[in-house]
Amino acid sequence: MNYSSPWMTPELATFRDAIRRFVDAEVVPHQERWAKQQHVDRELWRKGGEMGMLLADIPEEYGGSGGSFAHQAIVFEELTDAGDMAFGIHVHAIVAHYILNQGTEAQKKKYLPLLASGEMVAAIAMSEPGAGSDLKGIRTTALPDAYGYHVNGSKIFISNGYLADLIVVVAKTNPDAGAKGVSLMLVETRDCPGFKVGRILEKIGQKGQDTCELFFDDVRVPADAVLGGVEGRGFAQLMTELPYERTILGVSGVAAIERALRLTVEHTKQRKAFGQALIDMQNTRFVLAEIKTEATIARTFIDRCIVDMLEGRMDTELASMAKYWISDLQCKVIDQCLQLFGGYGYMLEYPIAQMYVDARVQRIYGGANEIMKEIISRSL
């Protein structure tokens, strides 16, 4: 079957080769060590910056690489194909888009070049111990004072939390105003009295990703730290930017499905039982035939989403469909593939085992899949 994504070009193919070489040299050899230390090396961020992969789709005038969403999608595909879930470029790029699309000119000029070069690592802090899916329930506040704002509260499950220098914190600037009282605050964490990173959380997978608890105890931020410069726009900004995040999750999900299929075809061709290769058994062939069909459907769908992103018409509904449907499929497919590896599939030295534990959270973060269905159902 000869299929090439409609958005691919020769220039993008060259870019993909360069990213693959970078990932092979700078990511793959360190994965085990990162998993043990629970975070990537800060040096990786600088190297990624030099490579131009951190903000591949941010305009050059703000320090980005001036590419399109296709460039950024290729970065995510190649990281997934190398089994990497530690290098949090996803969240970093998401924050950059919040700043690009919602920030003031001064905020864009100040932060985007630093994020592009990897001098600053970014995180976004929405979830709290008492509020994840239901963000209206957040308790973190950023109350105005003579100087600017003081931030109080705590956040949980924050990706890049340990290394982050810039955190977009979802906070109530006016606790009496309901959804209209929520703002996104740009908090710089270096030399920041009152800011504390809690422990790096022990997860079942994605061990090299620094997912943390964060604490804000009267953290002072200046008056111009409100994203976009106007209070109360936080929810609207989240609603506008979440489709980018959800499309990215779909992009990585399809890359993971394709990798699982490839690894399993290879394994079942060389592994023998009952005097034949596993792939010669009808059940194996049927399972893999089903997976190949589903992978093709998923690829066609995500390619359509990528084109919609490129043409600026991606919407909340479609992004929610991509996030929920692909992550559900990813978990199902990887589970089926693992079964075909037998006992080896349960051993962490086999990538399929790692993929199994890494995949599970795809159905939870970025908005639980049930929330995605709520969003889609609003359009019925």
Ligand SMILES: Cc1cc2nc3c(=O)[nH]c(=O)nc-3n(C[C@H](O)[C@H](O)[C@H](O)COP(=O)(O)OP(=O)(O)OC[C@H]3O[C@@H](n4cnc5c(N)ncnc54)[C@H](O)[C@@H]3O)c2cc1C
């Ligand atoms: C590894 C990891 C990384 C993360 N990174 C970040 C990050 O960088 N920044 C950040 O802000 N957050 C992050 N999160 C948090 C993540 O977004 C939340 O865990 C997620 O939104 C779910 O919120 P919750 O955990 O509070 O679950 P809850 O809100 O308690 O929901 C639990 C379950 O209840 C069900 N449910 C909830 N609401 C509904 C509903 N309306 N209808 C039907 N069913 C429902 C769903 O099954 C849901 O999974 C991360 C989480 C993990 C595990």
